[in-house]
Amino acid sequence: MRPSQTMHDIIESISLNDIPPCLEGDVILGGGVCGCLLAHELLVRSDRPVWIIEAGGRQDENSLDRLRPARWLHLLGSTDDDSHLTQPNESLAGRAITWPRGRGLGGSGRINAMIWVPPRAQDFQCLEHAGLNLDAMQIAWQRANELFAVESPRYLSPSSQHLLATLQEHPELGEFAAYPRINRCGQRWTTEQLLLDVRERDPSIASRLGCVHAGVQRLNITRGSLNSLTLRNAHQEREIRLSSGTRVVCCMGALGTPGLLVRSGIGDPELISRVGLTPLVDLPAVGRNLHDHLIMPVVYERDLPAFLPGAPTDQDIEQWEQTGAGPLASNIAECGGFDLDATFQCHVTPTDYLRYPHHTAACATTLGVQLTRPQSRGWMEPIRHADHVQLHIHSQYMTEPADKAKLLDGVGWIRKLADVLTQQGVLGTERVPGRRRSDDARLLAAIARYAQTLYHPGGTCQIGNNSEGAVTYPDFQVPGVAGLSIVDASLLPEPTTGNPTALLAMLACYAAERLSTSSIASRIRC
Ligand SMILES: Cc1cc2nc3c(=O)[nH]c(=O)nc-3n(C[C@H](O)[C@H](O)[C@H](O)COP(=O)(O)OP(=O)(O)OC[C@H]3O[C@@H](n4cnc5c(N)ncnc54)[C@H](O)[C@@H]3O)c2cc1C
Numbered sequence: 001m002r003p004s005q006t007m008h009d010i011i012e013s014i015s016l017n018d019i020p021p022c023l024e025g026d027v028i029l030g031g032g033v034c035g036c037l038l039a040h041e042l043l044v045r046s047d048r049p050v051w052i053i054e055a056g057g058r059q060d061e062n063s064l065d066r067l068r069p070a071r072w073l074h075l076l077g078s079t080d081d082d083s084h085l086t087q088p089n090e091s092l093a094g095r096a097i098t099w100p101r102g103r104g105l106g107g108s109g110r111i112n113a114m115i116w117v118p119p120r121a122q123d124f125q126c127l128e129h130a131g132l133n134l135d136a137m138q139i140a141w142q143r144a145n146e147l148f149a150v151e152s153p154r155y156l157s158p159s160s161q162h163l164l165a166t167l168q169e170h171p172e173l174g175e176f177a178a179y180p181r182i183n184r185c186g187q188r189w190t191t192e193q194l195l196l197d198v199r200e201r202d203p204s205i206a207s208r209l210g211c212v213h214a215g216v217q218r219l220n221i222t223r224g225s226l227n228s229l230t231l232r233n234a235h236q237e238r239e240i241r242l243s244s245g246t247r248v249v250c251c252m253g254a255l256g257t258p259g260l261l262v263r264s265g266i267g268d269p270e271l272i273s274r275v276g277l278t279p280l281v282d283l284p285a286v287g288r289n290l291h292d293h294l295i296m297p298v299v300y301e302r303d304l305p306a307f308l309p310g311a312p313t314d315q316d317i318e319q320w321e322q323t324g325a326g327p328l329a330s331n332i333a334e335c336g337g338f339d340l341d342a343t344f345q346c347h348v349t350p351t352d353y354l355r356y357p358h359h360t361a362a363c364a365t366t367l368g369v370q371l372t373r374p375q376s377r378g379w380m381e382p383i384r385h386a387d388h389v390q391l392h393i394h395s396q397y398m399t400e401p402a403d404k405a406k407l408l409d410g411v412g413w414i415r416k417l418a419d420v421l422t423q424q425g426v427l428g429t430e431r432v433p434g435r436r437r438s439d440d441a442r443l444l445a446a447i448a449r450y451a452q453t454l455y456h457p458g459g460t461c462q463i464g465n466n467s468e469g470a471v472t473y474p475d476f477q478v479p480g481v482a483g484l485s486i487v488d489a490s491l492l493p494e495p496t497t498g499n500p501t502a503l504l505a506m507l508a509c510y511a512a513e514r515l516s517t518s519s520i521a522s523r524i525r526c
């Protein structure tokens with residue numbers, strides 16, 4: 001199969017005018033990585049109708065960049081990106097950071113870097129501690145692997161090839177490999193494709209699926225049970241009733257889901273009243289426990305031609321179209337690894353991470369380092385604007401002193417790797433932060449100036465047993481609202497060790513199994 005022969009199809013959305021006044025079945029709010037995967041699994045496991053309500057529509061103008069892995073950075077800030085801005089970060093020299101979030105079916109999977117890092121034992125243990133069953137997680141993990149069927153890279157830049165060959169001779173420094181990619185035949189694959197595949201395989205199953213293009217404004221709750229949704233598009237707002245037996249699952253992501261809960265009166269009563277809304281369900285942990293991976297790029301000079309400097313050449317395009325390989329099949333963050341106890345992860349790019357893709361002339365390699373399990377936690381604060389309530393993001397990076405100290409160690413680890421790589425002629429001089437910055441104070445100043453989000457927010461509606469910090473129970477139900485569940489990155493009690501999609505895919509498969517066999521009590525009662 002050649003890339004140009006696949007995946008140009010899309011799921012057609014129903015407009016707000018055309019949906020029935022009352023929905024029944026499973027209603028999934030947000031068709032992102034988890035939402036589409038869950039919809040697929042519920043469709044094939046039960047005979048109920050499944051609805052997806054997704055805010056992002058078709059963005060045809062980006063369709064080629066979406067398919068070509070090397071172009072993913074060009075999607076940031078595009079119509080596929082529902083870009084958010086954090087509040088200024090004290091430990092990042094007062095910088096506010098842009099947090100991209102994908103919109104449209106497939107969610108952030110439409111714009112992400114397509115890296116697949118299998119969860120580690122610690123990731124499973126964390127969810128087991130939160131009340132999930134380990135054996136069932138293993139089964140769900142197998143299912144996630146089957147569905148994603150990730151592939152080995154079809155292209156590795158000379159820079160990554162040299163670097164991997166050298167580091168693999170030094171296992172004492174860590175474990176490095178080319179990342180498996182969420183691709184098919186060298187092009188981006190998203191969970192939307194599962195729905196397209198089922199349509200082709202079994203139209204009778206797919207006929208139970210309806211995708212609505214609208215933003216979910218509010219959940220309307222009466223006497224502890226959901227009774228309707230308020231949906232909005234650019235032209236109108238509509239209230240859609242939910243019939244008895246319906247189940248609503250929030251899959252709007254780590255920023256979208258707590259936002260919807262707060263707008264609907266679910267959360268910290270004091271914060272909700274402060275913005276002029278009526279508190280309905282007392283769940284103070286909504287919007288708290290916000291975590292993210294912060295990456296510090298350490299940039300080195302290279303004696304190689306610059307990677308993809310400018311628009312792709314006809315030759316690159318032809319190669320990719322014919323074989324799914326060549327530089328356009330690079331996902332930029334082509335390889336990486338962990339130190340021996342997985343305290344740090346390193347992402348390698350054949351570019352100057354701080355300037356690419358805007359300034360591409362100079363040749364560089366970046367070794368970006370992040371703490372796998374930062375302890376700092378942020379929160380989301382409801383703020384009233386003229387006609388709406390928005391959640392401000394307080395990311396609070398490195399507010400825990402231990403995170404600062406460890407990230408300094410992380411830069412030290414990168415420099416040890418670089419010493420070996422420089423001796424072998426794989427890397428040149430360190431350009432950022434530069435070896436002249438070697439004492440802690442100057443290195444921290446460089447981190448404050450250059451560190452970036454690695455795009456992994458999570459934790460804002462964390463799953464757990466009946467403890468103070470939990471917003472969602474281990475059966476995925478939101479306490480105090482019959483018929484409401486959550487399945488997305490907001491559930492993660494802690495950051496994932498590596499990139500989160502693989503663990504989230506496992507979580508969505510696990511949730512599908514639990515929700516499709518759960519009792520009628522988990523649904524709406526009228
Ligand atoms: C630029 C970038 C690069 C990344 N790279 C990687 C990577 O290489 N590997 C990896 O493992 N992870 C990566 N990630 C992280 C990964 O993509 C996310 O963790 C994952 O997509 C989260 O899944 P989710 O289902 O929780 O949310 P999402 O996939 O973000 O889906 C949420 C969906 O909800 C919709 N929505 C939100 N609000 C509303 C509303 N009010 N009404 C209706 N719909 C709504 C959104 O439009 C979106 O479609 C990256 C993320 C980004 C942004």
